Amino acid sequence: MTVGQWLPTALAAHAPVLLVAVPLILSTPAAILRTGRAGWAIALSGALLALLCAVELFLATRADGAVISYALGGWPPPFGIEFRVDGLNAALLLLLTGAAVLALIFARPSVENEINADKRSLFYSAFLVSLSGLAGVAITGDAFNLFVFLEISSIPTYALIAMGANRDRRALTSAFNYLVMGAIGATFFVIGVGFLYMATGTLNMADLARLLVDMDGDRVVRMGFAFILVGLGLKAALFPLHLWLPGAYAYAPSFVTVFLATTATKVAFYVIIRFSFDVFAIDSGFVVNALTYVVTPLAIAGMIVASAQALFQTDVRRLLAYSSVAQAGYMMLGLGMGSQAGVSAGVLHLINHALMKGVLFMALGAFAISYGVRRIENCKGLGMMMPMTASAFTLGALSLIGVPFTVGFISKFYLIQAALAQGWIFAVAAILISSVLAVFYCYRILVNLWVTPIPEGRRDLAQPTPYLILVPLVGLALANLVFGVHAAPLVDIAETAAAAAINAGTGS
Amino acid sequence: MTVQRDIKSGVNPPTGSLAERIRSHAGLLATIGLGVLVVLGFGLETVLSKNGLSKYPDVYGAYEVLPLVAGVLAIALARLLAGLLHRPADFYERAAGDLEEGEDA
Amino acid sequence: MPDILAVLNGVSPAWFLIVAGLLAWGAPWSPVRKALMLIGPCFALLAWFATHETGVYGVIDLGPFQLETFRFDSLSRIWVLVFILIAFINGVYALHERNRMTDGAALIYAGAAVGAVLSGDLLTLFFFWELTALASAPLIFAAGAPMAHRAGLRYLAIQVLSGVLLLAGAAVWASQTGSWGCDAIGVDSAAGVMLLLAFGVKAGFPLLHMWLPDAYPKATGVGSVVLSAFTTKLAVYALARGFAGEGALIAIGLVMAVFPIVFALVSNDLRQTLAYALINQLGFMVVGVGLGNELALNGAAANAFVGVIYMALMFMTLGAVLHRTGTVKATELGGLFKSMPVTGVCAIIGALSVAGVPLFSGFVAKTLILSGAHYAHNDLAYAILVYASAGVMELSVLKVVYCAFFGEARHHQVREAPQTMLLGMALAAFLCVYLGVDYRALYELLPFGIDDYEPYKLNNVFGQVQLLLGGAFVFALAVGFKLFPLKSDHTILDADWFYRRLGDGAARWGKAMGELLVHAINTALTAGVARLRARLFNLFNPAGALSREFPSGLMALWTAIMLAAVLLVSYFSPMS
Structure with a gap:
């Protein structure tokens, strides 16, 4: 079943479980060793191993309709817990682990700047647990197990965000808010899963999908769907359930923001796709109606309102956080169309958004390290002092706007095409309006970066950007360009993923 | 003048x-x-x-005389317009609140 | 040399300009930037000469669609040539200026304009269209004043909006016809109307024109030269591509040719006067495009070619005045001819060209459009254009020359403009005269062959001279009898009242109301939550555990609302 080009066959056979277990296990030594460097090395090696496994799984699922099913502990599904990888979550796992590795490279200078020495190893340990949890959410084929992993990923995340309290005490309230709201979301999700279990008597997602096809009219199933959608919508920061996000992104340590912005909401978004299209049949009326009449309007409202809110922010990270809410709206819009083209565009935007927000938040991290910059007006003249970082930031911002030859353009283009195919002119209009707003909020920053002169006295403080930040930053920025011109690989991945989601749902 | x-x-x-x-x-x-x-x-x-x-x-x-008449009319119209619509040069700046009382552009 | 030409065959000139611009943007040494500003256009010109055959080059395959970056045909080549020429002249003119931002931006802007002209499909056009917007904005910002900053933002907003309209129109167009090609479009469909509006914003259609007299006078001296050259002429090109022969354009163009006269006369900022004169020029070209016959299209192309040069010349002279005196307000200038004679002579040459005096370039170009109108038996258009050429242009450019260089001296003790500025102006002035005399050179560049056309016919020349003398007479009388509406430093409300006053006010009002509304909703929600909590407090009475207001409460409420929404929707959903 597996191609096994990357790893020895013995390891390759267990790649699904290793992907989750290795970071989880490595978190213990990371916590025991009390030096930050060692913790970093362990975290990086853990993430790299996970990345290897993800590449292995990704290659193995390239073939059309290939699905890897891994029975945990030898208990066959639907009775045991199953890890299940197809084209959709293989892409997500690759994104997740890849982003984790890049973020970790960035982490060392950033964490040394922002976290107290005695907490660093614990910090990395918490990060590993969180990574493991997110990977588990993405890979598991069992609905209740998914809830468990969701909690495993969330709890360390609350702690990670709270670590930002060194620089800004508001990180504490933000973490607390996220905790309360995350708990609500997870509770809703588990209630929904409970309803489904009540109706079907199974927790295995593939099994659920098989049984649910014939239970279209069941009120309990519909209740379950509603709870699951809302719970996950909260996790995915679907407008107006995004209130936790701006604070969390703005006050967390830079590294955590980079990691969260590129992965956390994406994983929740994946689960929504999985449930809407795969577990519940997309052709059942209530799923389509919920997507069309609830998710789509909210997505559009989010695209516009959150962009407008971003326009009025003074804190750069908060601005980008609101922009993330708007971008989540784009993905949800693709999902809301309920068509294969729409899901494909949504997944494409998911990947691309990770690329651009990764660049933007990393560059902000670099600014913060060198000058402690957080507010927009403090960005003045940075373009002249940190040309590489500022250029990368500019690339990311252009990509966020959707300038041609960047990835942002590609996904917006596909989104518009999908909307046109659906005949949703209003969605096209919303995308364009939101893009115009994006021009303005990016412009506010870029003008300060490049146009306004350097304030007096700033020049003396100049510090070079550490190489460990420059390398992933420039790499990601170039990826924005390369995949913007040569879009075929990402488009291919997104289309495979969408095909996997839709076809699995139609009971193939 | x-x-x-x-x-x-x-x-x-x-x-x-x-x-x-x-x-x-x-x-x-x-x-x-x-x-x-x-x-x-x-x-x-x-x-x-x-x-x-x-x-x-x-x-x-000699129909070229017509544009000349029109030119005269244009100047008259311009005077009228200037009389009716002219505002201080920093009108918009003050209206938008960029300039406070007593400030110069 | 032939080898270089062979290598450059089929390479888009736009890339040379853009690459040179990027390099200039990054180069911290001024001499390097100045060299780039001269070398870039030279290479672009070489590439223009090297490509002999018309055809489509530089196709980039992007999977679902192909981008044609270099469509070289009889229509695009003349526009490209003049854009490259003016980029070079501007390079000479700007040699004295030490500004990293404007150097690079001007080159990139020129490259983007060339690229847009050469693009063979709407997507490439959109890319370069937006690039012109982004690259030109720094030219306004670089002026530095807060007024320039705000004007630049307004300019940018409108330009980007034009690009968005273009993209939207292109997407709808492509979904209807299945082609992204940038060819004849027509206004029969919604897509066509959107594209027409997108082009119209940049071409300064009436009521969409306000960005032009708003932003151009606030740019730097050098900036306004390039600004006057590219954006609007690019739009005329796009109109000629997509909407040649569209009847509505005749009416629009006529309005554009006439209404600016009043504003040109009353505006106190001389560069604003020129901006209105520019709209009037554009009106001619738009009429030419709207007439759509070969003569008129030739006329539009010829007008764009010479128009770029003489409007740039006029802006250059005012840039030199601005450089030396620090102002271009009519009320603060006068009598500069004594101290800046060369600049003054250049301004006079430019004005004569704008006015269309025989033996200057404006004449040979404008007469083509008039003949086109006559050929199409559109007598009304003909009569209005004659009036517009005599009355409008002459009055407005005479005003600029008179107010700046003659008239009442305002005691500006200044020197002549720097040598490099003079050289740039002299180049442009030379072209103005040369093209008026050796008009065959201009006519050979035009899209359609017109070997047998003769502009210098007795009645045409005589009539034109008579018109211009009459116009000058009216002007002299108006000045002599103090009828000229020049009193004080003022601004005249134009259509920008709608967005700068009404729109701005409405936005402020809306924002205030929105804040009130949000506040009210928040208060109501908070009150509701507080009442609920008070009940709970009475029931359970924990010792002030939740004493602070967290958004979590609000969020939980939203969660409940959304859950209710999903439940309702799914409850009322039919069975599949």
């Missing part, structure tokens, strides 16, 4: 040679010269219009 006055911007009245006197009345002379040329032109055209000196093809006669 007339042509005559701005040439003799100094205090002294023009004196002496013809050249200086011409210079001091250059604006007036130019206006008179232009007027003569225009009248000559229209005269010539009225006389020769059968041979087609008109700017308009297929039309004979």
Whole structure:
């Protein structure tokens, strides 16, 4: 079943479980060793191993309709817990682990700047647990197990965000808010899963999908769907359930923001796709109606309102956080169309958004390290002092706007095409309006970066950007360009993923 | 702001040679010269219009006078507009709140 | 040399300009930037000469669609040539200026304009279209004043909006016809109307024109030269591509040719006067495009070619005045001819060209459009254009020349403009005269062959001279009798009142109301939550555990609302 080009066959056979277990296990030594460097090395090696496994799984699922099913502990599904990888979550796992590795490279200078020495190893340990949890959410084929992993990923995340309290005490309230709201979301999700279990008597997602096809009219199933959608919508920061996000992104340590912005909401978004299209049949009326009449309007409202809110922010990270809410709206819009083209565009935007927000938040991290910059007006003249970082930031911002030859353009283009195919002119209009707003909020920053002169006295403080930040930053920025011109690989991945989601749902 | 006055911007009245006197009345002379040329032109055209000196093809006669009338009208309209609609130069800046009372642009 | 030409065959000139611009943007040494500003256009010109055959080059395959970056045909080549020429002249003119931002931006802007002209499909056009917007904005910002900053933002907003309209129109167009090609479009469909509006914003259609007299006078001296050259002429090109022969354009163009006169006369900022004169020029070209016959299209192309040069020349002279005196307000200038004679002579040459005096370039170009109108038997258009050429242009450019260089001296003790500025102006002035005399050179560049056309016919020349003398006479009388509406430093409300006053006010009002509304909703929600909590407090009475207001409460409420929404929707959903 597996191609096994990357790893020895013995390891390759267990790649699904290793992907989750290795970071989880490595978190213990990371916590025991009390030096930050060692913790970093362990975290990086853990993430790299996970990345290897993800590449292995990704290659193995390239073939059309290939699905890897891994029975945990030898208990066959639907009775045991199953890890299940197809084209959709293989892409997500690759994104997740890849982003984790890049973020970790960035982490060392950033964490040394922002976290107290005695907490660093614990910090990395918490990060590993969180990574493991997110990977588990993405890979598991069992609905209740998914809830468990969701909690495993969330709890360390609350702690990670709270670590930002060194620089800004508001990180504490933000973490607390996220905790309360995350708990609500997870509770809703588990209630929904409970309803489904009540109706079907199974927790295995593939099994659920098989049984649910014939239970279209069941009120309990519909209740379950509603709870699951809302719970996950909260996790995915679907407008107006995004209130936790701006604070969390703005006050967390830079590294955590980079990691969260590129992965956390994406994983929740994946689960929504999985449930809407795969577990519940997309052709059942209530799923389509919920997507069309609830998710789509909210997505559009989010695209516009959150962009407008971003326009009025003074804190750069908060601005980008609101922009993330708007971008989540784009993905949800693709999902809301309920068509294969729409899901494909949504997944494409998911990947691309990770690329651009990764660049933007990393560059902000670099600014913060060198000058402690957080507010927009403090960005003045940075373009002249940190040309590489500022250029990368500019690339990311252009990509966020959707300038041609960047990835942002590609996904917006596909989104518009999908909307046109659906005949949703209003969605096209919303995308364009939101893009115009994006021009303005990016412009506010870029003008300060490049146009306004350097304030007096700033020049003396100049510090070079550490190489460990420059390398992933420039790499990601170039990826924005390369995949913007040569879009075929990402488009291919997104289309495979969408095909996997839709076809699995139609009971193939 | 007339042509005559701005040439003799100094205090002294023009004196002496013809050249200086011409210079001091250059604006007036130019206006008179232009007027003569225009009248000559229209005269010539009225006389020769059968041979087609008109700017308009297929039309004979001194119709070029019409744009001149329109030009005069335009100036009148511009005066009217300036009288009705003119605002201080920093009007928009004050309206938008960029400038407070007593500040200059 | 032939080898270089062979290598450059089929390479888009736009890339040379853009690469040179990027390099200039990054180069911290001024001499390098100045060299780039001269070398870039030279290479672009070489590439223009090297490509002999018309055809489509530089196709980039992007999977679902192909981008044609270099469509070289009889229509695009003349526009490209003049854009490259003016980029070079501007390079000479700007040699004295030490500004990293404007150097690079001007080159990139020129490259983007060339690229847009050469693009063979709407997507490439959109890319370069937006690039012109982004690259030109720094030219306004670089002026530095807060007024320039705000004007630049307004300019940018409108330009980007034009690009968005273009993209939207292109997407709808492509979904209807299945082609992204940038060819004849027509206004029969919604897509066509959107594209027409997108082009119209940049071409300064009436009521969409306000960005032009708003932003151009606030740019730097050098900036306004390039600004005047590219954006609007690019739009005329796009109109000629997509909407040649569209009847509505005749009416639009006529309005554009006439209405600016009043504003040109009353505006106190001389560069604003020129901006209105520019709209009037554009009106001619738009009429030419709207007439759509070969003569008129030739006329539009010829007008764009010479128009770029003489409007740039006029802006250059005012840039030199601005450089030396620090102002271009009519009320603060006068009598500069004594101290800046060369600049003054250049301004006079430019004005004569704008006015269309025989033996200057404006004449040979404008007469083509008039002949086109005559050919199409559109007598009304003909009569209005004659009036517009005599009355409008002459009055407005005479005003600029008179107010700046003659008239009442304002005691500006200044020197002549720097040598490099003079050289740039002299180049442009030379072209103005040369093209008026050796008009065959201009006519050979035009899209359609017109070997047998003769502009210097007795009745045409005589009539034109008569018109211009009459116009000058009216002007002299108006000045002599103090009828000219020049009193004080003022601004005149134009259509920008709608967005700068009404729109701005409405936005402020809306924002205030929105804040009130949000506040009210928040208060109501908070009150509701507080009442609920008070009940709970009475029931359970924990010792002030939740004493602070967290958004979590609000969020939980939203969660409940959304859950209710999903439940309702799914409850009322039919069975599949």
